[in-house]
Amino acid sequence: MATQEELVERLARVGILTTQATVSRDIAELGLLRGTGPEGHYVKPEDGLGAASTAGREDRLRRLLRDLPLTVRRGQGIAVLTTTPGSANSLASAIDAVAWPEVIGTVAGDDTIFVALALQPRAYGGFAQRLARLGAYVQPED
Numbered sequence: 001m002a003t004q005e006e007l008v009e010r011l012a013r014v015g016i017l018t019t020q021a022t023v024s025r026d027i028a029e030l031g032l033l034r035g036t037g038p039e040g041h042y043v044k045p046e047d048g049l050g051a052a053s054t055a056g057r058e059d060r061l062r063r064l065l066r067d068l069p070l071t072v073r074r075g076q077g078i079a080v081l082t083t084t085p086g087s088a089n090s091l092a093s094a095i096d097a098v099a100w101p102e103v104i105g106t107v108a109g110d111d112t113i114f115v116a117l118a119l120q121p122r123a124y125g126g127f128a129q130r131l132a133r134l135g136a137y138v139q140p141e142d
């Protein structure tokens with residue numbers, strides 16, 4: 001498939017209804033790049049290029065944090081993040097995608113994210129610092 005329209009048509013043939021706009025957003029989210037040549041197929045870039053790279057994933061999280069407020073609080077072995085209603089899933093997905101060593105995984109609700117932290121003495125501190133550098137508000141500890 002060389003065009004997004006072709007992909008929409010093929011997906012429709014197998015019962016998946018979508019639009020070109022949705023496919024375009026999904027391609028961008030996946031970090032796919034259009035290959036060169038007459039066919040110009042979409043390809044996943046090598047690490048170090050585009051949104052699929054580590055820097056690209058952090059940039060995506062930075063852009064989300066620029067638009068969505070995020071408060072970070074320490075829990076018992078977890079970090080509790082709060083944001084605006086409907087935003088938790090996007091932020092949790094972006095946090096999972098950056099694959100920081102302090103994070104084991106996330107669970108998102110509507111406006112709250114639980115982040116399971118690695119069993120390292122400074123896991124919360126490292127995680128909170130990373131988020132603060134990207135624009136999150138880290139609640140001071142008592």
